[in-house]
Amino acid sequence: MDQTKERELLGIELDILRYPDPILKKPTEPVSAFDEDLAGFVEKLYMAMRAHDGVGLAAPQVGVLKKIAVVEYEGKSYTLINPRVLEKRGELEAEEGCLSFPGIYALVKRPEWVRIESQDTEGKTHVLEAEGFVARAFLHEMDHLDGHLFIDYLTPLKRGAIRKKMMKQTRGTSAEPPRAARRR
Numbered sequence: 095m096d097q098t099k100e101r102e103l104l105g106i107e108l109d110i111l112r113y114p115d116p117i118l119k120k121p122t123e124p125v126s127a128f129d130e131d132l133a134g135f136v137e138k139l140y141m142a143m144r145a146h147d148g149v150g151l152a153a154p155q156v157g158v159l160k161k162i163a164v165v166e167y168e169g170k171s172y173t174l175i176n177p178r179v180l181e182k183r184g185e186l187e188a189e190e191g192c193l194s195f196p197g198i199y200a201l202v203k204r205p206e207w208v209r210i211e212s213q214d215t216e217g218k219t220h221v222l223e224a225e226g227f228v229a230r231a232f233l234h235e236m237d238h239l240d241g242h243l244f245i246d247y248l249t250p251l252k253r254g255a256i257r258k259k260m261m262k263q264t265r266g267t268s269a270e271p272p273r274a275a276r277r278r
């Protein structure tokens with residue numbers, strides 16, 4: 095798929111940062127202003143996620159250090175603002191990927207079920223329960239808001255191998271030079 099062309103068609107303004115960009119390891123600030131800017135940003139997050147065929151995207155992945163993430167799965171959209179885990183149960187190991195690690199997948203153990211609390215773009219608080227894939231997506235995105243990445247759950251050996259691969263990708267000569275240049 096030609097993602098550059100798709101980005102242009104959709105008018106995507108948000109660049110997704112790739113590991114090892116140091117921004118991905120930084121903690122985030124809670125959202126306190128529930129205004130039009132927030133709603134507009136959330137809409138852009140959804141657009142960027144869809145343009146990259148993702149099921150989730152967190153604000154730090156586009157360089158914004160705020161507690162905002164979106165998840166979309168089987169036609170259901172979840173806007174997570176200032177989310178926190180209320181309760182978790184079980185354990186399930188499954189393959190996981192991340193838009194900041196294109197083409198990389200690894201087995202990660204996560205709780206099988208979660209109950210979370212989060213706010214919407216108007217500041218209203220919602221309690222959400224999810225299991226399996228969606229629970230995993232919630233937890234993966236919430237990790238991003240604390241500067242944690244899915245590779246943090248892997249052995250140092252596996253993490254090292256992924257880091258090496260990503261360094262190669264980022265250095266990649268013909269891959270996406272205009273994008274990398276624009277980011278700096």
Ligand SMILES: [Zn+2]
Nearest residue numbers: 191192193194
């Ligand atoms: Zn991710």
